[in-house]
Amino acid sequence: MRTSMRKTSIKHEIVGGHSHAREQMRFVNKTTIEIKRELSDLDQLALDFITVLQKYTPYVIVSGYVSILLGRARASEDIDIITPKISFPTLKKLVHDLQEHGFYCINEQKDKDIFECLTEGIAVRFARKDTIIPNMEMKWARTAADDEALQNALSVSLPEGKLRISPLELQIVFKELVLKSPKDREDARHLRKIAKEYLDASQLQHYKELVHDIH
């Protein structure tokens, strides 16, 4: 159970005699966050890619973009995505659908080579045609932490669509205890601050034990 939760952060102010709704990031419940943000180029890429991807497989967004989506003041050239393993025919359909929507795979051209990369645990990257940056880095779930992120993903509701992201507690633990670079520690710090009334201490402990067993 979440220990506490922000009930609402929509505030009303009287400005010049008119009621003006202030719309702030809202942790709606245990599984949903609502953000009425202006979209960045990175957000637009994520939404366009996910619109196609989710027709073929569940997914979860992990790592740096999770912090950025929730306001961290930095850029990233890629967005990390985890999916369960999918069959070759499904992957083929996905790749062709992505191509029809203006994406291409940076690493490999042939469907079977893309499939081979994923099978070997190598991430594949998709960008918009004639670009390299930004891109979507996709890989298959391989560890218990990946499975955990997929099964317990949070839904982030944006004005133009929804994105599934890893539980924040898992991201924090992974960045603090596994990745540990200055950038990752700063991402974790931002998440701790931004979601301080929402984070579940028992979940943090659970994920600490999980990543300790894996890494």
Added chain:
Amino acid sequence: MTFTKENQKERYRFIDQWAEYVRTHDDKDWSRQQNIIINSCLRTASMTKEEYLAMKTIEDEMKAGKKVKKFTQKDAVKYLKNL
């Protein structure tokens, strides 16, 4: 206190200040400011596909703790030129 530690402390101070700003201001307000960083970084980036993939390979090896730990900027330029 060393320069690195002092610098890190200052970075943490800013992260805390910015997170508080995000928590207490309209999403449109903070995201508009954040987008200046994100969009300008992405729009000014210029790399070939080969350079980008080489850079990512180096990053992955560093993350995996391989021998490239002492990889300098000079080494990176040499590496890219030899592609």
